Each structure stands twice: as C-alpha cells, then as structure tokens.
Amino acid sequence: MTPGQGTGNAEVRNDAVPIRGTQSLVVTLSRCWKRPSLTGLEVLWRWIFGVPALWIVSGQLRKILLAHTDGTLDVARLGLDRALTADPVGAAAADPLGISAKVATAIGIVLPDLQHAALWIVPVLMLYWVVVSSIGRTVLLRRMDTALHSRLGTLMVLQALRMIAVVGMFGAWFGCLKWVSHVAIAGPVAAGQEPNLVLYFAMMIVATLGMFTAWAVVSWVLAIAPLAAMLKGAGVFESLKASFRLGGLKAKLIEVNLVLGIVKIGLIVLGMVFSATPLPFETATTPEFLRGWWIGVTLLYFIGSDFFHVVRLRAYLDLWRLYDGL
Numbered sequence: 001m002t003p004g005q006g007t008g009n010a011e012v013r014n015d016a017v018p019i020r021g022t023q024s025l026v027v028t029l030s031r032c033w034k035r036p037s038l039t040g041l042e043v044l045w046r047w048i049f050g051v052p053a054l055w056i057v058s059g060q061l062r063k064i065l066l067a068h069t070d071g072t073l074d075v076a077r078l079g080l081d082r083a084l085t086a087d088p089v090g091a092a093a094a095d096p097l098g099i100s101a102k103v104a105t106a107i108g109i110v111l112p113d114l115q116h117a118a119l120w121i122v123p124v125l126m127l128y129w130v131v132v133s134s135i136g137r138t139v140l141l142r143r144m145d146t147a148l149h150s151r152l153g154t155l156m157v158l159q160a161l162r163m164i165a166v167v168g169m170f171g172a173w174f175g176c177l178k179w180v181s182h183v184a185i186a187g188p189v190a191a192g193q194e195p196n197l198v199l200y201f202a203m204m205i206v207a208t209l210g211m212f213t214a215w216a217v218v219s220w221v222l223a224i225a226p227l228a229a230m231l232k233g234a235g236v237f238e239s240l241k242a243s244f245r246l247g248g249l250k251a252k253l254i255e256v257n258l259v260l261g262i263v264k265i266g267l268i269v270l271g272m273v274f275s276a277t278p279l280p281f282e283t284a285t286t287p288e289f290l291r292g293w294w295i296g297v298t299l300l301y302f303i304g305s306d307f308f309h310v311v312r313l314r315a316y317l318d319l320w321r322l323y324d325g326l
Contacts, residue, residue, distance in 0.1 A: 025259065028315045032307065038144060042306040045136025053125050060121060064113045078106035130159045140310070141230055145317060149233040155226050157236045162222040169215055176207040216261035220253045227316055249323040256315045260308055271301040
C-alpha cells in the first residue's frame with residue numbers, strides 16, 4: 001500500500017465512523033448538571049476576577065463623577081435632569097432624540113477622564129483576566145478529567161491571544177454600530193430629514209447577531225487550543241497547530257459552538273424578559289424591590305452562562321477524546 005492510499009483509507013475511516021456533535025449535548029448537560037462543583041469552580045474563578053474588576057471600575061467612575069459634579073454625584077450638573085434618572089425608560093420613550101443628545105453631552109464632559117483612566121485600567125484588567133482565567137480553567141479541567149496535563153504558562157499565552165481576538169471583535173462590532181448610526185441617524189439629520197429609528201434598531205440587531213454568529217464560527221479554535229495543550233502536554237504553537245488540524249471534528253466543534261451560542265442568546269432574552277416582568281406593576285413596587293430583582297436576575301444569568309461554558313468545555317473534551325479514539 002502506498003502512502004497516498006493509506007491516507008485515503010484513513011480519511012474514509014474517519015468519515016465513516018460517526019462522531020457525535022450536538023446529538024450528545026443532552027447527555028453532556030446531564031453529566032454537568034450532576035456535577036455542580038464544576039459550575040461552582042467556573043463561577044468562583046470568574047467572580048474572583050469580576051469582583052475586584054467591578055470595584056476598580058466603579059471606584060474610578062465614582063472618582064470622575066465626583067470631580068465633575070463638585071463632589072455631589074448629582075448628574076443634573078452634567079445636564080441630565082432628575083426625571084431621566086428617576087424613570088430612564090419612560091423618559092427615553094417620550095423623547096428619544098432629546099435624551100440621546102443629553103446623554104451624549106454628559107458623556108462628552110467625562111469622556112477625556114474616562115479615556116485617561118482606561119489607559120491603565122484596561123491593560124491591568126486584561127493581564128489580571130489572563131492570569132485568573134488560566135488558573136481557573138486549569139483547576140476546572142483537571143477536576144473534569146484528572147488525566148489532563150497542567151500547562152499553566154501555555155494557557156496564559158493562549159488566553160492572551162483569545163483576549164486580543166475578543167477586543168478586536170468588539171472593535172469591529174463598535175465600528176458596525178457607528179456605521180449603522182451614520183446610515184440611519186446622522187445621515188438623515190445632516191440632510192434635513194427625520195432619523196429612522198426603526199431602521200437603526202433593526203440594523204443594530206442584525207449587526208450584533210451577525211457578529212455573534214461569526215464569533216461562534218471562528219472562536220472554537222482559540223477555545224479548543226487550551227484543551228489540546230492539556231490533553232497532549234503541548235506548547236503554544238503545537239496546540240494551535242493541533243486546533244487547526246482536526247479534520248472532520250472541526251464541523252462538530254463549530255456545530256456545538258453555534259448551538260451553545262444560540263442558547264446564550266436565549267439566556268439573554270430570558271434575562272431581559274424577567275427584568276421587565278415587574279415593570280407593569282411599577283406603581284405597586286418600590287425602587288429597592290426593583291433593584292434587588294434586577295440584581296437577582298443578573299446573578300442568575302451569570303450562573304446560567306457559566307454552566308453552559310462548562311457544558312461547552314465538556315463537549316469539546318468528549319469530542320476530542322472520541323476523535324483520538326478513531
């Protein structure tokens with residue numbers, strides 16, 4: 001048998017043996033549900049990052065607002081009236097263009113200080129994320145499968161590459177939103193016409209879903225690379241190379257990523273629905289109740305999202321094990 005013939009037979013064999021993709025997700029969901037400690041570890045390391053990050057950002061934002069409101073934190077000094085802060089939804093619905101202009105003016109006042117603070121906050125938080133996420137994912141994956149190797153340094157480099165890709169994706173998304181606002185709002189206003197808010201929101205939703213889908217299609221490479229490093233004890237380049245050379249498994253990984261991406265969109269929609277549930281009874285509720293309700297819904301969303309992150313990792317790991325078995 002010639003080398004070419006051997007390769008062809010191997011390809012036929014890999015294609016002939018069924019590699020389960022989303023068909024096994026129900027089993028994976030059940031396995032992850034029966035091991036709540038996995039979700040607990042995912043929640044723990046994310047909150048180890050999130051709580052200090054929120055403290056730093058809120059502290060800097062408070063400091064900037066104090067400087068621009070003469071130490072009062074009264075946003076009326078930024079041009080935002082108290083009716084807007086008391087009922088932002090109602091005020092925005094009554095006069096969307098007027099409220100947008102006021103918010104833009106207020107942001108313009110504090111924006112230079114925000115940009116100055118971001119020069120050190122963003123790099124520090126990115127570095128902190130790389131370290132915490134690498135340690136957290138190592139502990140989680142080792143708990144999930146004790147046969148995996150610990151490759152902390154490799155995971156840090158891979159997580160840094162993933163962070164750069166995420167920042168680039170958000171930059172592209174923000175560029176799309178700027179273009180949408182020019183087409184639907186700034187362009188018509190400059191021509192003396194009424195802005196088309198329906199077109200703006202429709203294009204914004206399409207652009208957001210498009211970017212979300214595109215990220216789900218391509219991000220699996222950076223998500224599977226840490227698994228390759230821990231499965232094979234490989235370095236950065238070997239892990240990335242192994243992630244690109246997956247043959248028929250690639251389509252299954254994309255399929256899993258897309259399905260779980262849709263699940264995440266569903267979680268966001270559910271979070272929005274539950275957040276809006278008390279609004280029809282706003283006259284019978286207190287601001288404290290609404291604040292507590294929204295905090296509770298947000299926490300439940302984060303826990304649900306973390307659970308499906310664990311499910312994705314478990315599905316990737318099972319598929320890779322099956323692929324190696326072929």
